[in-house]
Amino acid sequence: xxxxxxxxxxxxxxxxxxxxxxxxxxxxxxxxxxxxxxxxxxxxxxxxxxxxxxxxxxxxxxxxxxxxxxxxxxxxxxxxxxxxxxxxxxxxxxxxxxxxxxxxxxxxxxxxxxxxxxxxxxxxxxxxxxxxxxxxxxxxxxxxxxxxxxxxxxxxxxxxxxxxxxxxxxxxxxxxxxxxxxxxxxxxxxxxxxxxxxxxxxxxxxxxxxxxxxxxxxxxxxxxxxxxxxxxxxxxxxxxxxxxxxxxxxxxxxxxxxxxxxxxxxxxxxxxxxxxxxxxxxxxxxxxxxxxxxxxxxxxxxxxxxxxxxxxxxxxxxxxxxxxxxxxxxxxxx
Amino acid sequence: xxxxxxxxxxxxxxxxxxxxxxxxxxxxxxxxxxxxxxxxxxxxxxxxxxxxxxxxxxxxxxxxxxxxxxxxxxxxxxxxxxxxxxxxxxxxxxxxxxxxxxxxxxxxxxxxxxxxxxxxxxxxxxxxxxxxxxxxxxxxxxxxxxxxxxxxxxxxxxxxxxxxxxxxxxxxxxxxxxxxxxxxxxxxxxxxxxxxxxxxxxxxxxxxxxxxxxxxxxxxxxxxxxxxxxxxxxxxxxxxxxxxxxxxxxxxxxxxxxxxxxxxxxxxxxxxxxxxxxxxxxxxxxxxxxxxxxxxxxxxxxxxxxxxxxxxxxxxxxxxxxxxxxxxxxxxxx
DNA sequence: CTGTTAGCGCATTCAC
DNA sequence: GTGAATGCGCTAACAG
Numbered sequence: 001x002x003x004x005x006x007x008x009x010x011x012x013x014x015x016x017x018x019x020x021x022x023x024x025x026x027x028x029x030x031x032x033x034x035x036x037x038x039x040x041x042x043x044x045x046x047x048x049x050x051x052x053x054x055x056x057x058x059x060x061x062x063x064x065x066x067x068x069x070x071x072x073x074x075x076x077x078x079x080x081x082x083x084x085x086x087x088x089x090x091x092x093x094x095x096x097x098x099x100x101x102x103x104x105x106x107x108x109x110x111x112x113x114x115x116x117x118x119x120x121x122x123x124x125x126x127x128x129x130x131x132x133x134x135x136x137x138x139x140x141x142x143x144x145x146x147x148x149x150x151x152x153x154x155x156x157x158x159x160x161x162x163x164x165x166x167x168x169x170x171x172x173x174x175x176x177x178x179x180x181x182x183x184x185x186x187x188x189x190x191x192x193x194x195x196x197x198x199x200x201x202x203x204x205x206x207x208x209x210x211x212x213x214x215x216x217x218x219x220x221x222x223x224x225x226x227x228x229x230x231x232x233x234x235x236x237x238x239x240x241x242x243x244x245x246x247x248x249x250x251x252x253x254x255x256x257x258x259x260x261x262x263x264x265x266x267x268x269x270x271x272x273x274x275x276x277x278x279x280x281x282x283x284x285x286x287x288x289x290x291x292x293x294x295x296x297x298x299x300x301x302x303x304x305x306x307x308x309x310x311x312x313x314x315x316x317x318x319x320x321x322x323x324x325x326x327x328x329x330x331x332x333x334x
Numbered sequence: 335x336x337x338x339x340x341x342x343x344x345x346x347x348x349x350x351x352x353x354x355x356x357x358x359x360x361x362x363x364x365x366x367x368x369x370x371x372x373x374x375x376x377x378x379x380x381x382x383x384x385x386x387x388x389x390x391x392x393x394x395x396x397x398x399x400x401x402x403x404x405x406x407x408x409x410x411x412x413x414x415x416x417x418x419x420x421x422x423x424x425x426x427x428x429x430x431x432x433x434x435x436x437x438x439x440x441x442x443x444x445x446x447x448x449x450x451x452x453x454x455x456x457x458x459x460x461x462x463x464x465x466x467x468x469x470x471x472x473x474x475x476x477x478x479x480x481x482x483x484x485x486x487x488x489x490x491x492x493x494x495x496x497x498x499x500x501x502x503x504x505x506x507x508x509x510x511x512x513x514x515x516x517x518x519x520x521x522x523x524x525x526x527x528x529x530x531x532x533x534x535x536x537x538x539x540x541x542x543x544x545x546x547x548x549x550x551x552x553x554x555x556x557x558x559x560x561x562x563x564x565x566x567x568x569x570x571x572x573x574x575x576x577x578x579x580x581x582x583x584x585x586x587x588x589x590x591x592x593x594x595x596x597x598x599x600x601x602x603x604x605x606x607x608x609x610x611x612x613x614x615x616x617x618x619x620x621x622x623x624x625x626x627x628x629x630x631x632x633x634x635x636x637x638x639x640x641x642x643x644x645x646x647x648x649x650x651x652x653x654x655x656x657x658x659x660x661x662x663x664x665x666x667x668x
Numbered sequence: 669c670t671g672t673t674a675g676c677g678c679a680t681t682c683a684c
Numbered sequence: 685g686t687g688a689a690t691g692c693g694c695t696a697a698c699a700g
Contacts, residue, residue, distance in 0.1 A: 002447075002468065047444065047447075047448045048448070049448060049450065050388075050394075050448055050449040050450040051385050051388040051389045051394060051450045052389055054384075054385035054388075055385040055386055055389050060384075060385065060449075061449070062428070062449065070410050070413050070414035070417065071410045071411055071414050071594065072410065072594075073407065073410065073593075073594040073595070075410050076404050076405045076406065076407065076409050076410055077405055079404050079413070079429065080404035080405050080431055083404065083429055083430065083431050084431070087430075092428050092430075092445065092446075092449050093428065093429050093430075094396070094426050094427065094428050094429075095413065095417055095427050095428075095429050096417065096421075096426075096427075097414055097417050097418070110381065111426065112426075113336075113381075114381045114382070114383065114384055115384040115394075115395070115396065115426050116383065116384040116385045134336065231594065231595055231598060232598075234568075234595055234598065234599055235598045235599060235600070237572070238571070238572065238575065238599040238600040238601075239600040241572065241575035241576060241600075242575060242580070242581070242600045242601060246576070247576070259407075259595075260405065260406075260407045260565065261407070261565055261568055261593075261595060264565060264566075264568065264569045265568055265569060265572040266569070266572040266573040266575075266576045266577075267572075267576060
């Protein structure tokens with residue numbers, strides 16, 4: 001049995017309130033009593049219990065994190081960042097997965113409330129609008145979503161990607177998305193379109209229409225692919241490689257989100273990374289301000305960062321792949 | 335303000351005990367009163383609040399999930415499965431990340447206890463031993479870890495991988511691990527070794543010693559690579575491809591864990607998948623039994639499943655890569 | 669300045 | 685069949 005406030009008080013012959021005062025540093029307590037209490041506390045290894053405190057103060061020190069799909073590969077970094085940001089504010093994190101289902105999302109939020117969460121960080125399902133919660137909430141979605149509180153500058157990320165390719169001499173690109181209905185993907189592609197110079201062109205291809213033939217796109221002149229996710233960039237890269245094309249010599253490839261594998265493939269994947277720590281701490285800070293009774297702060301847009309790796313390179317004078325020598329690698333193992 | 339038990343009671347002119355009895359279905363209540371209460375409850379949208387209940391019953395309906403590294407790409411599937419299993423038992427999930435640090439792990443567990451978690455599911459840091467918790471706990475690690483409660487049959491997975499390759503005619507393989515200190519990886523590689531036929535050989539290579547030259551390994555006769563994670567298999571596969579070798583014609587590649595990208599690359603990655611739903615529900619069930627006062631159940635070992643995709647194929651009569659025609663892909667886009 | 673009292677929301681006695 | 689009383693662990697307001 002964990003020691004309770006009452007145990008400390010009884011053993012010391014003082015009241016529970018006195019012990020509580022010592023621990024919270026609030027009420028005035030004599031130095032002698034304070035010393036005794038602190039001693040006993042560390043002796044018994046007392047830790048104030050959550051439920052009692054929550055009941056009394058109306059604050060649980062827990063926040064809910066509602067996600068549309070935990071299995072999304074971007075989630076680990078995100079959850080980790082939120083957990084870290086919350087922990088540094090002394091908060092715990094309760095997770096829930098809505099599986100992309102709006103009614104499950106509403107359910108999940110209800111359950112977080114019921115469990116006593118002080119606030120909710122929510123990444124909404126596509127097309128869902130989160131409205132009038134009886135609770136502090138922070139919405140993380142695309143900037144163009146109404147009610148959004150914190151997000152990455154997806155549009156700016158798209159621009160950076162295209163600008164990088166333009167500098168390398170690319171003028172014919174492919175923009176690769178998964179779903180037209182994703183606001184984040186649309187924002188990214190809009191940013192790409194906006195950055196195209198007058199002499200550059202791009203085709204937009206959606207994976208929801210079926211897997212495109214990347215080698216054929218290259219044969220028709222495209223020298224670069226920008227995908228709205230590293231996952232799709234990886235698909236493009238491996239399709240190109242297994243069709244005998246070389247990245248980046250034949251085609252440059254860029255992704256988004258700097259997923260776990262992106263630095264570990266050959267060539268390393270150039271990508272636009274979200275600043276997860278910044279987004280997470282902004283989201284948690286946003287929540288804390290609401291809890292402190294401040295008005296809902298303005299939306300915060302966090303810039304994305306271009307991480308250049310081996311998958312992008314300058315446009316080469318056109319040499320048909322079959323005429324080029326097969327690249328050789330040094331032998332590292334004796 | 336959320337409605338309280340007292341609000342329902344007052345509006346109906348009954349006592350809070352009666353309302354509580356109706357909701358829990360325990361004490362005897364007249365059908366008429368029952369109907370009235372249920373009506374009022376759904377009218378006001380009353381939900382029993384967690385903290386009050388937790389304080390009274392000593393059960394919070396929340397379990398803690400302590401992970402060594404949320405950013406591990408295997409985690410999403412795992413967290414999702416645990417969350418689903420917990421939710422179907424009416425439990426919430428509080429997450430914590432120990433960042434591989436044993437003291438942070440202990441801290442995290444303390445905080446879960448403090449927050450009132452009823453039990454803990456823990457994937458321990460490497461080399462950590464979890465001992466005598468004042469709480470129900472389920473440890474998920476390798477089978478060879480003392481105290482382990484639930485895990486995949488990593489050894490059997492290794493065997494399945496090698497058996498698959500032997501059937502395809504492979505006799506010279508490379509086993510690729512990341513860290514010698516990982517019990518899971520060791521178990522997997524032990525299983526691989528155990529399944530080698532007398533005429534087959536394998537070299538074990540560790541990424542912690544530096545990135546090997548996969549093309550050179552192939553030139554010296556290896557026709558297959560089995561990595562202890564899809565992440566490392568992907569590294570091998572892309573290194574081979576960018577060195578001009580073809581998968582699976584020149585070298586077959588197998589990974590572990592069926593990560594999110596594994597089905598989306600070209601060729602699709604053959605892999606050994608963990609049965610996450612089964613592991614998660616076993617872990618949660620294990621916890622529930624302890625909470626119900628049952629003795630700690632025996633450890634449960636869940637089989638792994640071989641998912642064959644395009645990255646493994648039969649050994650071909652040796653044709654040097656440069657003499658083979660460059661593969662062509664059909665054009666899907668008009 | 670110190671310590672006692674009251675009550676957060678709920679479920680469980682036990683009288684009626 | 686129902687209701688009043690009790691206390692889970694803790695802290696805010698109050699009396700000593």
